[in-house]
Amino acid sequence: MTFNELGLTKPIIKAVTQKGYTHPTPIQEQSIPILLRGKDLLGVAQTGTGKTAAFALPILHHLSNLPKDKGHRRIKALIITPTRELAIQINDNFTAYGKFTNLRNTVIFGGVKQGAQTTELRKGIDILVATPGRLLDLIGQGYISLKDIRHFVLDEADHMLDMGFIHDIRKVLALLPHKRQSLFFSATMPPTIVSLSQKILGDFEKVSITPKQATAERVEQAVYYVSKKNKVKLLVHILQTEDADSVLVFSRTKYGADKIVRQLHKAKINAAAIHGNKSQNARQRALKHFKDGEIRVLVATDIAARGIDVSELALVINFDLPNVSETYVHRIGRTGRAKASGIALSFCMMDERPYLKDIEKLIKQRLPIIKEHPFPDDAVEPTPTELKPKRPNNQNRNKNRNRNNRNKKRRNFSNKQRT
Ligand code: AMP
Numbered sequence: 239m240t241f242n243e244l245g246l247t248k249p250i251i252k253a254v255t256q257k258g259y260t261h262p263t264p265i266q267e268q269s270i271p272i273l274l275r276g277k278d279l280l281g282v283a284q285t286g287t288g289k290t291a292a293f294a295l296p297i298l299h300h301l302s303n304l305p306k307d308k309g310h311r312r313i314k315a316l317i318i319t320p321t322r323e324l325a326i327q328i329n330d331n332f333t334a335y336g337k338f339t340n341l342r343n344t345v346i347f348g349g350v351k352q353g354a355q356t357t358e359l360r361k362g363i364d365i366l367v368a369t370p371g372r373l374l375d376l377i378g379q380g381y382i383s384l385k386d387i388r389h390f391v392l393d394e395a396d397h398m399l400d401m402g403f404i405h406d407i408r409k410v411l412a413l414l415p416h417k418r419q420s421l422f423f424s425a426t427m428p429p430t431i432v433s434l435s436q437k438i439l440g441d442f443e444k445v446s447i448t449p450k451q452a453t454a455e456r457v458e459q460a461v462y463y464v465s466k467k468n469k470v471k472l473l474v475h476i477l478q479t480e481d482a483d484s485v486l487v488f489s490r491t492k493y494g495a496d497k498i499v500r501q502l503h504k505a506k507i508n509a510a511a512i513h514g515n516k517s518q519n520a521r522q523r524a525l526k527h528f529k530d531g532e533i534r535v536l537v538a539t540d541i542a543a544r545g546i547d548v549s550e551l552a553l554v555i556n557f558d559l560p561n562v563s564e565t566y567v568h569r570i571g572r573t574g575r576a577k578a579s580g581i582a583l584s585f586c587m588m589d590e591r592p593y594l595k596d597i598e599k600l601i602k603q604r605l606p607i608i609k610e611h612p613f614p615d616d617a618v619e620p621t622p623t624e625l626k627p628k629r630p631n632n633q634n635r636n637k638n639r640n641r642n643n644r645n646k647k648r649r650n651f652s653n654k655q656r657t
Pocket of ligand 1: 258259260261262263266284286287288289290291
């Protein structure tokens with residue numbers, strides 16, 4: 239399926255093409271037709287699936303087909319999201335996707351002075367992205383009216399509730415016109431979220447992009463147990479023995495990504511890093527060279543890898559295991575796309591074994607361990623009996639307390655290194 243086939247207007251297709259999107263992601267493919275028909279939507283999906291475009295494109299489509307507002311522009315679409323970062327990101331996406339329309343969008347969030355935001359609002363806005371607190375504040379001050387809202391999006395509903403925004407959301411709901419299209423997104427659907435969605439949505443359809451679905455079944459997965467100091471050696475060994483043309487390596491940190499690239503260069507392996515500390519230009523250049531096949535190995539952090547869509551990606555290597563299991567699913571979903579069958583290899587040192595267990599629980603499968611490699615990690619996993627504490631007498635209790643404190647310090651230190 240292409241964006242053309244989804245029936246979006248030409249200016250929107252031109253903008254997504256310019257962004258480099260060739261095909262809609264699964265959530266876009268499923269949600270856009272529902273939203274173009276004007277139905278409400280319950281989207282069970284998390285950030286990283288392409289859900290912003292899934293709701294932004296149909297909203298832009300509907301609004302650009304409306305006659306121009308007489309006089310001052312009125313806010314016709316409202317997106318509320320829990321954090322300032324997400325709000326900015328969503329607004330940036332609206333700017334990019336709406337580039338060839340005449341629609342205006344802006345973003346408001348707390349923690350900064352309101353002057354610049356109210357100046358924008360005064361100019362007249364079609365689409366408003368907001369965090370709940372600042373939204374209510376500016377409504378209270380008379381800068382914003384919600385009476386012309388036709389499209390309402392509640393994004394990351396589960397995080398909204400976790401962050402204590404439920405009362406704010408209720409207040410916003412009370413101000414919305416009855417006749418509207420509502421979209422409700424949440425990565426998880428516990429009972430409180432289900433009941434909130436029922437309050438917001440009318441006649442809705444559900445689209446669910448669960449991590450399980452996202453796990454490409456064609457992806458062959460395996461794990462290497464390896465110590466921290468041998469990870470690079472193992473990576474070089476794999477890259478020298480596997481004949482994969484394009485390889486995406488995930489590093490947990492930006493610093494780590496640069497270090498891996500330096501060591502690959504020493505081994506005469508063509509590689510580049512992309513992460514948040516690199517300029518947008520440098521990132522795009524590296525990505526282009528990777529897509530063109532001039533660079534064989536791209537080393538990325540999760541955030542930087544979000545926009546990467548390389549159809550012929552043969553191999554994904556998790557140099558570090560992610561501590562959020564869903565991230566693993568996103569990462570390995572980068573390979574095995576289209577007709578290509580992919581391979582995902584993960585390096586796992588002793589500290590990361592709990593992450594591996596979480597991942598296996600999420601994907602409901604045990605990952606095979608490759609034991610035959612030149613750098614096996616011979617650290618033995620402690621058995622449950624070894625972990626069992628001895629019954630402490632007074633003296634042992636103090637010793638244990640000291641040991642626990644030492645371990646705590648060590649854990650904190652390794653956490654710091656990771657971030
Ligand atoms: P989101 O889940 O909306 O945060 O999107 C995740 C990332 O995927 C963002 O970097 C988007 O720019 C990118 N993206 C969204 N839709 C597509 C698409 N159809 N093709 C390629 N990348 C996309």
